[in-house]
Amino acid sequence: MPASRQEKMTKKERIDALLKGQPIDHVPFYPFVLGFCARNVGYPLSVIYSDSARSWEAQLWTHEEYGFDWGPIYGYASYGTWEFGGEVKMPQGAYEQAPTHITFPVQTEEGVYRLELPDVKKAGCLPLAMEFSRLQEKQGTPITLIFGGNFTIAGNICPVEKLCRWMIRKPELAHHILQLATDHIVDAVKYWADTYGGEQVIAQIWEPLASNDIISPKQFETFVLPYMQESGNKILGMGVKHIFYHICGEQNLNLPYWTQMPMGDLGICSIGSQIEIATAIKHLGTKAIIAGNIEPNILQTGPPQQVYRLCKEIIEAGKKAPRGFMLMSGCETPPETPPYNVYLMRKAIDDFGWYD
Amino acid sequence: MAQFRQDRMTERERLEALLNRQQVDRVAFFPIHGSFAAAMVGYSKVDVYENPEMAFWARLRTQEMFGQVERVSYSGGAFGAREFGSEVKMPTSEYSMTISLLKAAVQSEEDVWKLKVPDVKTAGVLPMMMRFSKLQAEYGLPISFNSGGILTIAGYIAGVERMCRWMIRRPELVHKLCRIVTDFLVAIAEYWVETFGPERMIPGTLAPTEANQIISPKQFEEFCLPYQKEVHEKLFGLGVKHIFTHVCGEQNLNLPLWAQIPMGDPGIVSFGNEVDLETASKYFPNDIIMGNVEPAVIQTGTPEQVYELSRICLQKGKKHPSGFFLGPGCDIPPKSPPYNVWTMRKAINDFGWYN
Amino acid sequence: MASEERTQELIKGLYDAVVAMDEEQAAELSQVALREGVDAYYAVMNGLAAGMDKVGQLYAEQEYFVPELLLCSDALYAGLGILKPHIKAEEAHIKGQIVIGVAEGDVHDIGKNMVKIMFEAAGWTVHDLGKDVKLERFAEEQQRTKADVVAISALMTSSMLAIPQAIKMIRERDPKVAILAGGAPLTRDIATSYGADGYARNAGDVVQEAVKVLSRLKGN
Numbered sequence: 001m002p003a004s005r006q007e008k009m010t011k012k013e014r015i016d017a018l019l020k021g022q023p024i025d026h027v028p029f030y031p032f033v034l035g036f037c038a039r040n041v042g043y044p045l046s047v048i049y050s051d052s053a054r055s056w057e058a059q060l061w062t063h064e065e066y067g068f069d070w071g072p073i074y075g076y077a078s079y080g081t082w083e084f085g086g087e088v089k090m091p092q093g094a095y096e097q098a099p100t101h102i103t104f105p106v107q108t109e110e111g112v113y114r115l116e117l118p119d120v121k122k123a124g125c126l127p128l129a130m131e132f133s134r135l136q137e138k139q140g141t142p143i144t145l146i147f148g149g150n151f152t153i154a155g156n157i158c159p160v161e162k163l164c165r166w167m168i169r170k171p172e173l174a175h176h177i178l179q180l181a182t183d184h185i186v187d188a189v190k191y192w193a194d195t196y197g198g199e200q201v202i203a204q205i206w207e208p209l210a211s212n213d214i215i216s217p218k219q220f221e222t223f224v225l226p227y228m229q230e231s232g233n234k235i236l237g238m239g240v241k242h243i244f245y246h247i248c249g250e251q252n253l254n255l256p257y258w259t260q261m262p263m264g265d266l267g268i269c270s271i272g273s274q275i276e277i278a279t280a281i282k283h284l285g286t287k288a289i290i291a292g293n294i295e296p297n298i299l300q301t302g303p304p305q306q307v308y309r310l311c312k313e314i315i316e317a318g319k320k321a322p323r324g325f326m327l328m329s330g331c332e333t334p335p336e337t338p339p340y341n342v343y344l345m346r347k348a349i350d351d352f353g354w355y356d
Numbered sequence: 357m358a359q360f361r362q363d364r365m366t367e368r369e370r371l372e373a374l375l376n377r378q379q380v381d382r383v384a385f386f387p388i389h390g391s392f393a394a395a396m397v398g399y400s401k402v403d404v405y406e407n408p409e410m411a412f413w414a415r416l417r418t419q420e421m422f423g424q425v426e427r428v429s430y431s432g433g434a435f436g437a438r439e440f441g442s443e444v445k446m447p448t449s450e451y452s453m454t455i456s457l458l459k460a461a462v463q464s465e466e467d468v469w470k471l472k473v474p475d476v477k478t479a480g481v482l483p484m485m486m487r488f489s490k491l492q493a494e495y496g497l498p499i500s501f502n503s504g505g506i507l508t509i510a511g512y513i514a515g516v517e518r519m520c521r522w523m524i525r526r527p528e529l530v531h532k533l534c535r536i537v538t539d540f541l542v543a544i545a546e547y548w549v550e551t552f553g554p555e556r557m558i559p560g561t562l563a564p565t566e567a568n569q570i571i572s573p574k575q576f577e578e579f580c581l582p583y584q585k586e587v588h589e590k591l592f593g594l595g596v597k598h599i600f601t602h603v604c605g606e607q608n609l610n611l612p613l614w615a616q617i618p619m620g621d622p623g624i625v626s627f628g629n630e631v632d633l634e635t636a637s638k639y640f641p642n643d644i645i646m647g648n649v650e651p652a653v654i655q656t657g658t659p660e661q662v663y664e665l666s667r668i669c670l671q672k673g674k675k676h677p678s679g680f681f682l683g684p685g686c687d688i689p690p691k692s693p694p695y696n697v698w699t700m701r702k703a704i705n706d707f708g709w710y711n
Numbered sequence: 712m713a714s715e716e717r718t719q720e721l722i723k724g725l726y727d728a729v730v731a732m733d734e735e736q737a738a739e740l741s742q743v744a745l746r747e748g749v750d751a752y753y754a755v756m757n758g759l760a761a762g763m764d765k766v767g768q769l770y771a772e773q774e775y776f777v778p779e780l781l782l783c784s785d786a787l788y789a790g791l792g793i794l795k796p797h798i799k800a801e802e803a804h805i806k807g808q809i810v811i812g813v814a815e816g817d818v819h820d821i822g823k824n825m826v827k828i829m830f831e832a833a834g835w836t837v838h839d840l841g842k843d844v845k846l847e848r849f850a851e852e853q854q855r856t857k858a859d860v861v862a863i864s865a866l867m868t869s870s871m872l873a874i875p876q877a878i879k880m881i882r883e884r885d886p887k888v889a890i891l892a893g894g895a896p897l898t899r900d901i902a903t904s905y906g907a908d909g910y911a912r913n914a915g916d917v918v919q920e921a922v923k924v925l926s927r928l929k930g931n
Contacts, residue, residue: 003357041659042693061659065698067357304397304417338398339694343421346357391869449843451816453869458818517821520778521785524732569895570821572776605895609773651868652896689868 003067003350011069012140018289018324019242021266027315027353028069029346030270030291030328034076035097035335036342037062045335046090049076049099052131060139066346070326074125074132075146077208080156080181081105082124084115097335106158112173115157115180120191133192142202144244145192149207150227151215153181160209167215167223178227185231190238198239202268204246208331211249220254225261232262244268245288248331251275255283263287266323272330277317290318291326299341300334307341311348319355327353358698360423360705367419367426371498374644374679375598377622383670383708385424385701386626386646386681388602390433391453391690392697393418401447401690405433405455408488416495423701425681429500429560429600430488432481436509436537437461439480440471453689460515468514468529471536476543489548498558501548502541503591503599505563506583507571509537516565523575534583541587545594554595558624560602561588564686567605567628576610585617592618599623604686606630615639622678629685633672645673646681654696655689662696666703674708682708713747721749725758725790730765732782734789741793751797756834759790763832767915770825777821780914784828791831805836807925808858810849812840814877814894817870822894825914826862833918846873850880853888860921863907864894871896875905882906889924891917 008025009017017024035045037058047054052074059072076098082088084105091098106112120126129145136143148156154177155163166173185205192201209215210224232243242264249272251258258269267288271280273295280290294310302310311327318325327349333342364381365373373380387393391401393414403410408430415428433455437444441461447454462468476482485501492499502509510533511519522529545559565571566580588599598620605628607614619625623643627636629650636645649665650657657665666682673680682704688697713721721744728737737759744754766783769775775783809830813823820842830837838856840848853861861881865871874892881888892907902910909924911917 003359006362007359040693041695042656061695065358065695067359301398338396340397340417340421343357350357445818445843447816449816451814451867451870451873452843453816453867456818516777517781517824521781523778524782568773568776570777572773572778575776575778652871652898652901655868655872656901686868689872691869691872 028326030070030326031068032329033333050090052128056135074129079148080153083118084157120188144202144204146204149205150181151224152209154178155209182227182231186234189235193238202242203235204244206246208248212253213250217253225257246270259283281321285321289324290321291328293330296331299337307344315352386683387419387424389688392688395690408484412491435502436512440513462514473540476547499556501559503559504561505566506580508565511565538583542590545591549594557596558598560600562602564604568609569606573609581613602626604628611639619643637676644679646683648685651686655692659699662699666700670707722758726762729762729786734786737786737790741790751794755794760832771915806834808836809860810838810852810858811862812844813842814865814870814873817865817867818842819866823864826917829914846877849877850884860889862891868896878906
């Protein structure tokens with residue numbers, strides 16, 4: 001869609017400057033937009049996750065059309081199931097959005113101790129993710145490895161209800177899985193860092209299962225914080241400069257712990273609509289670029305006026321972030337979102353997002 | 357949004373310039389989208405036919421998204437059907453696109469002779485059309501209403517097959533139908549001009565049933581030409597300056613006859629992909645021509661195919677002395693990947709500048 | 712019994728009546744043919760059907776258009792209505808069975824009706840599902856009738872998307888049935904990409920295409 005104002009930077013210049021903490025011309029748009037891209041170009045939804053070349057194409061074309069700044073990216077929330085030996089199903093029906101579990105790697109207590117670390121060169125979606133990163137490198141877009149956070153991976157290895165019970169009844173089982181998840185994260189990032197150079201890689205961690213709709217802040221402190229600190233520090237030790245945390249869902253009570261996570265220089269923290277931008281800035285704004293947080297439900301079903309107004313409010317709040325801000329949906333933009341509403345997110349940047 | 361070359365004119369200025377035979381900075385992208393616009397804003401297909409406000413906003417927002425000419429129109433879907441008492445079917449199926457005829461009002465010869473011009477203030481979708489036009493006026497957009505095609509509308513009254521048989525067996529019945537339709541269209545025009553004045557009017561003559569896939573040029577000459585010409589001339593007599601005529605489908609054999617119908621000063625004549633734009637240019641040297649990327653390719657082709665077709669259209673259309681709009685050959689199907697539609701706008705950015 | 716010369720005169724008369732859209736003449740000559748002992752099946756195939764074949768050619772050449780086609784078919788059916796009851800069962804060589812319909816979401820059936828006429832004229836049994844046909848009906852009807860061919864058409868660009876779904880459903884139940892797809896927004900390439908075995912640009916060519924497809928498939 002034609003922009004009304006001429007840009008002063010290319011999108012690569014804008015993102016590079018943002019990551020270095022340098023001035024930029026306008027708020028960038030981070031596209032947490034995956035299945036929508038498939039719909040936009042007429043591909044089946046499943047290719048976003050099952051075919052790296054077509055996933056790349058669908059996203060790249062859509063980014064070009066809408067003027068998005070970051071990406072394309074490859075990843076999904078049920079990461080860990082397939083990698084540790086379970087099965088996932090690619091999205092197919094009209095109401096499906098992303099890969100979902102068919103069987104979990106661990107169903108019993110005995111199964112926990114039989115778990116092995118996956119071969120990061122072969123396990124699950126990692127070969128597809130590596131193909132995708134080759135395209136990122138070739139095109140000069142950020143080389144991003146996306147995986148669940150430690151707790152989300154654990155909850156994808158054994159069903160999260162089981163994990164929750166074990167956290168209370170058999171914490172040693174939960175800790176065992178979490179340690180494996182942590183070691184796996186480090187292995188995977190190391191593979192990427194060895195392939196591309198640590199400073200070229202951005203590790204992106206999605207942590208929806210750690211939301212306060214599932215666990216308490218105390219449980220976060222015990223079962224999330226130490227593991228994520230361990231993997232985060234090791235990742236930064238590989239030369240990785242930026243860790244991107246997607247703090248998904250209701251996590252207000254976890255924010256004091258998120259501030260203790262290794263971020264890099266700079267970190268990036270994206271938030272759901274449940275956390276106010278101002279609150280995120282207060283806790284994380286000195287260490288990280290803030291990104292967010294348009295409510296996906298409103299994108300999908302809200303009238304355009306509501307979407308536009310919401311984007312305006314978020315941009316105006318986000319522009320105050322001292323280390324930088326990206327406009328983004330609070331979680332994945334649903335594939336059935338009316339295209340006009342997606343357009344409005346970018347239009348709102350054009351109207352309100354310039355740093356003059 | 358995409359970074360295109362900076363426009364030197366707004367969409368409104370560009371349309372005004374073309375209608376005044378002035379130079380423009382680049383080719384404009386003309387919208388033909390009803391149910392596609394519904395998909396862009398999350399409305400149902402039925403919404404954009406049955407709710408004029410939703411129809412207006414869906415089209416205007418889609419036009420905005422894709423950087424298209426600032427003109428929206430509302431033809432009512434199967435226009436003529438409900439106005440004369442035919443039954444219609446709503447586009448509720450996943451695979452339907454527009455309103456279609458279920459049962460024609462005219463079933464027999466006697467029904468033809470009983471036909472009367474309906475009240476243009478109350479018949480069928482006309483009240484909804486008027487609501488739509490009031491929004492066009494409120495937002496400073498060109499005001500539209502239906503000005504044809506004569507046989508297309510007659511087909512919604514009597515059924516196309518029945519009308520085709522009568523063309524040979526009982527031509528006087530078809531002439532009666534065409535006369536009623538002509539008088540009806542002129543009455544609509546009078547009502548619209550009385551309400552809004554003629555200055556900002558761009559009525560639409562949409563003519564798919566006139567295609568040579570159905571009738572011969574001889575049948576066009578007998579049953580369409582005199583009546584369509586009469587309607588257009590009467591519209592100009594009321595002060596209307598420009599008519600948008602969509603010459604839909606395979607109509608190469610009809611072109612010399614369409615060329616005898618005045619289109620405006622200038623008119624806008626749009627063509628299906630079956631008519632080559634260079635041929636169209638020869639027949640309509642004094643009108644703006646428009647077209648004509650094949651809708652089936654927009655729907656199921658690759659972006660490269662759409663881009664290439666757009667490039668070819670631009671190459672041919674830009675040469676036209678009276679101006680050119682890039683557009684689809686007909687209504688954009690609702691399941692067309694939006695990226696394919698956007699690719700047409702991209703092609704304008706790459707090939708559509710007048711330097 | 713009519714002489715050979717007289718028979719050919721009557722046959723030509725039937726042929727000409729169809730091409731000339733002359734319903735009355737077609738009906739009258741059919742009666743005469745019966746009275747004079749001309750074989751009914753012979754009269755249908757070499758008179759009426761041959762005339763319709765010519766009409767199809769004229770349509771493909773843009774000499775005849777839909778109004779002419781419709782009236783020619785009226786003449787054809789006027790004659791068929793008289794001659795068909797007199798065709799001896801052992802003589803009637805049914806060329807094939809075809810299920811035909813317009814895809815879901817589409818009510819434009821002139822093209823489909825033209826195709827139906829051409830198949831009936833050529834001696835096929837046609838199971839006409841009509842227009843706006845729910846996708847699963849094509850497979851169901853093919854199963855019920857054991858038709859050799861299924862033909863699906865669409866005029867609207869939106870309803871052409873229904874065709875590959877319908878073809879998939881047909882193939883799931885019978886992978887061997889021949890499928891034709893057609894209609895204004897389709898091309899041969901599109902029809903093939905949808906999984907169809909054949910395509911015809913207009914009604915004039917479609918019976919030939921069906922015969923070609925069937926013999927190709929049987930040869931495989």
